[in-house]
Amino acid sequence: MPAFTKKDIRENFPQGLLPKGRDVRRGLTSGEIDLVKTSGSTGDAVTNIWNQKWWDASEKASWSLNSVATNVATGEHREAILANPRNVGFISDEAELPMEKRCLSRFLYLNEKTDPLSWTPEHMDRMIRELEVFRPAVLEANPSLLARLCRYIVSSGKTVFQPGLIVFTYEYPTKFHYQQILQAFRVPIASSYGTTEVGYVFMQCEKGKLHQNVQYCRVDFQPLKPEHGGPHVGRILVTTFNNPWYILVRFDVGDLVRLDEEGACPCGRQGGLILSTTEGRSANVTLTCGGRLVTLRELDNAVSVLEDVEQYRLDQLSRDEYRLHLVSPRTDRKTLSGQADRVLEKLYGEEADISVVFETDIAPSSSGKYSISETSFPINLEDFLDTRYARKATTIAG
Numbered sequence: 305m306p307a308f309t310k311k312d313i314r315e316n317f318p319q320g321l322l323p324k325g326r327d328v329r330r331g332l333t334s335g336e337i338d339l340v341k342t343s344g345s346t347g348d349a350v351t352n353i354w355n356q357k358w359w360d361a362s363e364k365a366s367w368s369l370n371s372v373a374t375n376v377a378t379g380e381h382r383e384a385i386l387a388n389p390r391n392v393g394f395i396s397d398e399a400e401l402p403m404e405k406r407c408l409s410r411f412l413y414l415n416e417k418t419d420p421l422s423w424t425p426e427h428m429d430r431m432i433r434e435l436e437v438f439r440p441a442v443l444e445a446n447p448s449l450l451a452r453l454c455r456y457i458v459s460s461g462k463t464v465f466q467p468g469l470i471v472f473t474y475e476y477p478t479k480f481h482y483q484q485i486l487q488a489f490r491v492p493i494a495s496s497y498g499t500t501e502v503g504y505v506f507m508q509c510e511k512g513k514l515h516q517n518v519q520y521c522r523v524d525f526q527p528l529k530p531e532h533g534g535p536h537v538g539r540i541l542v543t544t545f546n547n548p549w550y551i552l553v554r555f556d557v558g559d560l561v562r563l564d565e566e567g568a569c570p571c572g573r574q575g576g577l578i579l580s581t582t583e584g585r586s587a588n589v590t591l592t593c594g595g596r597l598v599t600l601r602e603l604d605n606a607v608s609v610l611e612d613v614e615q616y617r618l619d620q621l622s623r624d625e626y627r628l629h630l631v632s633p634r635t636d637r638k639t640l641s642g643q644a645d646r647v648l649e650k651l652y653g654e655e656a657d658i659s660v661v662f663e664t665d666i667a668p669s670s671s672g673k674y675s676i677s678e679t680s681f682p683i684n685l686e687d688f689l690d691t692r693y694a695r696k697a698t699t700i701a702g
């Protein structure tokens with residue numbers, strides 16, 4: 305079977321995605337469903353049928369995959385969310401929204417501003433104060449935004465309320481994000497992987513591996529060719545279960561993952577796929593000068609050896625041209641630039657033409673999420689899949 309894509313959702317929306325006998329207008333009138341537009345971090349934005357009841361159930365099932373979440377997430381617990389309001393919450397860029405206008409049942413949205421570069425010390429002091437007052441059991445955070453808040457907490461010598469668990473979602477957490485966040489928080493962190501379309505797909509357990517939310521989805525794994533990271537690195541296609549209002553089969557979520565080579569975890573959980581890690585979005589892959597695929601994780605592992613870097617972004621401008629943007633308080637820029645150059649040359653090849661640009665800050669993309677790496681030219685991920693396991697969509701259609 306071919307992969308189902310965002311384009312397919314657009315072309316078949318809504319009737320082709322509904323179970324037999326369901327009527328979108330009736331669902332909207334009865335309040336069982338909403339229509340939700342995704343921010344479109346890859347390709348164009350897409351409208352989905354949103355069934356809150358199913359979403360909540362999918363989330364709840366994912367908590368059983370982490371023992372800390374099992375203990376602190378009761379379903380009635382308080383949760384603070386630090387996200388870009390373009391992705392979730394309430395947008396208010398001009399006026400400040402008071403706390404009560406950012407509360408919705410058991411949730412508190414800490415940030416109403418779409419541009420994190422506009423955060424002032426007062427805005428971040430307010431977040432710190434509200435965490436103290438609200439005392440959430442869980443802090444769900446976009447890692448780049450939480451890292452930003454933590455850099456402020458550490459540099460200003462402040463302390464912050466410690467929730468029972470921090471859950472990363474929305475973005476790939478880089479090693480710098482972890483380092484910065486662990487300077488302000490000393491609590492367990494779990495990465496939750498899912499999307500608006502398919503709900504909660506993987507949850508990181510207390511031992512660090514990611515387990516599939518088997519009650520709510522099936523995951524098909526398609527490895528990359530061996531020379532590009534296969535057989536353990538590949539893309540995933542997700543088929544959702546139990547949603548009475550929305551059916552997706554083999555949906556290409558646009559992410560790469562790494563299967564755990566042992567296929568077992570010391571936590572003892574079995575069933576479904578076990579990942580050692582996610583590898584970042586397909587839209588974030590870059591290529592070496594020799595044409596080998598480099599995932600965001602591989603790039604992040606390489607760049608993370610640099611010291612005192614707050615943020616970075618890599619743009620691949622052509623086959624052998626790379627531009628690294630760095631934000632760092634270091635004053636020895638020439639040394640840092642040379643170190644960065646050597647790190648990237650080792651990864652991308654000796655003939656790589658590397659430039660390092662120092663920035664005062666880096667803005668997220670228009671979707672509200674950060675893009676850590678990107679190519680200026682299109683890459684079709686299907687060209688890198690192992691053809692023994694995955695056929696190109698065009699081959700199937702023909």
Ligand SMILES: [Zn+2]
Nearest residue numbers: 509513569571
């Ligand atoms: Zn485990």
